[in-house]
Amino acid sequence: MRADAKKNYDHLLAVARAVVKEQGADASLRDIARQADVGLGTLYRHFPTREALLEALLRTTLDEMTAQAADLEASNAPDDALVTWLREAVAFTHQYRGVTELMTAALDDPESALHASCVTVRAAGARLLARAQAEGKARSDIDGTELFALIAALAWLSDQPAFGRHAPRLFEIVASAILPDRPDTEGRTPRRPKTRS
Amino acid sequence: MRADAKKNYDHLLAVARAVVKEQGADASLRDIARQADVGLGTLYRHFPTREALLEALLRTTLDEMTAQAADLEASNAPDDALVTWLREAVAFTHQYRGVTELMTAALDDPESALHASCVTVRAAGARLLARAQAEGKARSDIDGTELFALIAALAWLSDQPAFGRHAPRLFEIVASAILPDRPDTEGRTPRRPKTRS
DNA sequence: ACCTGAACACCGTTCAAGT
DNA sequence: ACCTGAACACCGTTCAAGT
Numbered sequence: 001m002r003a004d005a006k007k008n009y010d011h012l013l014a015v016a017r018a019v020v021k022e023q024g025a026d027a028s029l030r031d032i033a034r035q036a037d038v039g040l041g042t043l044y045r046h047f048p049t050r051e052a053l054l055e056a057l058l059r060t061t062l063d064e065m066t067a068q069a070a071d072l073e074a075s076n077a078p079d080d081a082l083v084t085w086l087r088e089a090v091a092f093t094h095q096y097r098g099v100t101e102l103m104t105a106a107l108d109d110p111e112s113a114l115h116a117s118c119v120t121v122r123a124a125g126a127r128l129l130a131r132a133q134a135e136g137k138a139r140s141d142i143d144g145t146e147l148f149a150l151i152a153a154l155a156w157l158s159d160q161p162a163f164g165r166h167a168p169r170l171f172e173i174v175a176s177a178i179l180p181d182r183p184d185t186e187g188r189t190p191r192r193p194k195t196r197s
Numbered sequence: 198m199r200a201d202a203k204k205n206y207d208h209l210l211a212v213a214r215a216v217v218k219e220q221g222a223d224a225s226l227r228d229i230a231r232q233a234d235v236g237l238g239t240l241y242r243h244f245p246t247r248e249a250l251l252e253a254l255l256r257t258t259l260d261e262m263t264a265q266a267a268d269l270e271a272s273n274a275p276d277d278a279l280v281t282w283l284r285e286a287v288a289f290t291h292q293y294r295g296v297t298e299l300m301t302a303a304l305d306d307p308e309s310a311l312h313a314s315c316v317t318v319r320a321a322g323a324r325l326l327a328r329a330q331a332e333g334k335a336r337s338d339i340d341g342t343e344l345f346a347l348i349a350a351l352a353w354l355s356d357q358p359a360f361g362r363h364a365p366r367l368f369e370i371v372a373s374a375i376l377p378d379r380p381d382t383e384g385r386t387p388r389r390p391k392t393r394s
Numbered sequence: 395a396c397c398t399g400a401a402c403a404c405c406g407t408t409c410a411a412g413t
Numbered sequence: 414a415c416c417t418g419a420a421c422a423c424c425g426t427t428c429a430a431g432t
Contacts, residue, residue, distance in 0.1 A: 005415060028405070039417040044407075101357075108359035142370065149360045149367055153350040160298075162305035163346045170346055173339065177374035202396060225424070236398040241426070398431075405424065412417075 009046050012036045017057055025054060025098035052113040054102055061092055062117045069124035079137040079179050082128045086151060086175060089125070090167075093155035100155045107148065122148045129178075138179050150174055206243050209233045214254055222251060222295035249310040251299055258289055259314045266321035276334040276376050279325045283348060283372060286322070287364075290352035297352040304345065319345045326375075335376050347371055 001009070015036040019027045029050065033043040047053035068088060072081035093100050106114035107122065126144025133140050154174055158167040176182065198206070212233040216224045226247065230240040244250035265285060269278035290297050303311035304319065323341030330337050351371055355364040373379065 002414065008416085029407095030405070040407090041409080041418070042416055045415075050406090104357045104359050108357075139370070141366070145360070146363050146367060146370070149354055149357075149363055150370070152357070152360075153354050153367075156353055157346055157350050160301045160305075160346075160349075162301050163342070163349075166343050166346055169338070170343060170350075173336070173343070173347070173374045174371065177370045199395060205397085226426095227424070237426090238399070238428080239397055242396075247425090396432085398429105400427105400429095402427085403425095406422095408419105408421085410417105410419095413415085 005046075008036075008038055008042055012038060012043060012046060013053075013056055016053055020054070020057060020096050020099075023097075025050075025096055025102050029053075049113060051102065051106060054096075054099065055113040055117060058096075058099070058114070059117060061095075062121055065089060065092060066120055066124045069128055073128060073131060078128075078132040078135050079182055082132045082138060083175055083179065083182065085125065085128055086147075086154075086178075087171065089121075089151045090154045090158060090171065093151075094158045097159050100152045100159065104149075104152050107145075118148075125151070132179065137181070139177070142178065147178070150178065202243075205233075205235055205239055209235060209240060209243060210250075210253055213250055217251070217254060217293050217296075220294075222247075222293055222299050226250075246310060248299065248303060251293075251296065252310040252314060255293075255296070255311070256314060258292075259318055262286060262289060263317055263321040266325055270325060270328060275325075275329040275332050276379055279329045279335060280372055280376065280379065282322065282325055283344075283351075283375075284368065286318075286348045287351045287355060287368065290348075291355045294356050297349045297356065301346075301349050304342075315345075322348070329376065334378070336374070339375065344375070347375065 012032070016027075016032050019032050019035060023031075029043060030040055033040045036043070043053075047056065065085075065088065069085055072085055075081075076084065093103075103114060103118050106112035107118040109115060122144045125147045129138055129142065129144060129147050132138035133142075154167070154171055157163045157170055163170065209229070213224075213229050216229050216232060220228075226240060227237055230237045233240070240250075244253065262282075262285065266282055269282055272278075273281065290300075300311060300315050300318075303309035304315040306312060319341045322344045326335055326339065326341060326344050329335035330339075351364070351368055354360045354367055360367065
């Protein structure tokens with residue numbers, strides 16, 4: 001890659017990161033090019049699709065998540081490792097609003113630039129899940145895709161302003177379904193009376 | 198309303214129903230007006246916002262869901278009533294792809310034309326939930342909004358092509374979190390070996 | 395009262411023309 | 414080899430002009 005091209009690529013990526021962080025994964029590509037002071041065609045040359053742009057944006061983070069799964073597998077009890085990783089996965093996705101939809105679609109589309117990353121993440125989760133299942137800590141009737149789905153659902157919920165406030169409890173509810181006999185992380189505070197919903 | 202206006206209104210609604218069923222809740226309004234052989238301004242006159250259009254579209258179905266909740270409350274065991282209603286709620290939303298996002302946003306926005314309907318549905322669910330909680334059948338640390346959130350999450354998952362195949366099991370997993378001691382509905386089939394995820 | 399469609403400000407995507 | 418921006422086909426939304 002030529003030096004000027006490399007410069008454009010890097011700058012484009014930095015701007016895109018900021019814009020996507022602020023406006024979500026469906027931010028205007030035109031706007032990104034504009035803010036990067038670059039022709040619209042230049043953006044398309046470096047990132048032929050929106051998925052390609054997000055793949056570049058997410059690659060390092062997704063790799064970190066895979067690495068962290070390996071770490072947790074080596075150093076933690078199977079159930080703790082899984083729960084910690086799930087929490088991390090949801091939190092990560094929450095950085096970039098709307099990325100969940102994209103990753104979910106990419107998982108189903110081998111042509112997507114994001115496909116490989118998503119498959120890798122699913123595999124990392126599936127390993128942690130299998131280990132917990134082998135020790136009887138996790139429900140045995142779940143597979144890696146379903147674990148991915150539950151993470152995606154929790155991430156989606158966290159992105160909705162109506163539910164953001166409830167995200168921690170919703171996480172606990174779903175986690176308790178995956179790992180039935182795990183005590184709640186938070187100190188099981190008694191709930192406000194149920195008159196208001 | 199004048200007779201010609203009424204005719205336009207009805208026809209617009211019928212066309213919109215078909216288009217939204219096919220293309221989802223973010224279907225082009227222009228396209229709907231075009232297919233209804235009506236000026237774009239006419240659509241906006243009758244339905245000043247997309248939410249208003251969907252409110253008209255969903256009103257009868259949402260009312261039916263509220264009514265069904267009352268029926269179930271009168272004639273079924275608390276836990277069965279709740280599970281049946283949850284299943285129904287997810288299935289309904291699944292008819293119109295993308296409606297979940299809209300309803301979730303409306304729940305948080307009192308100005309939305311869909312707000313009242315969503316609040317009513319939440320209340321209907323909350324009643325069924327409270328009854329099941331009173332008999333110790335449902336987790337006590339969940340409120341109506343969280344029940345709504347879990348329904349929304351399941352509906353969202355069902356809309357994703359990658360997860361559609363897993364929707365029944367994902368429903369069972371979440372349902373088991375809400376109603377911990379309920380036996381699975383399906384005959385707990387042994388799972389395929391976990392080599393493929 | 396109600397309807398129409400042009401007008402405006404946006405998109406995503408492509409591609410001929412430039413350096 | 415890379416960059417640019419006009420061109421095209423779409424949007425949602427508004428509003429003057431018509432009946």
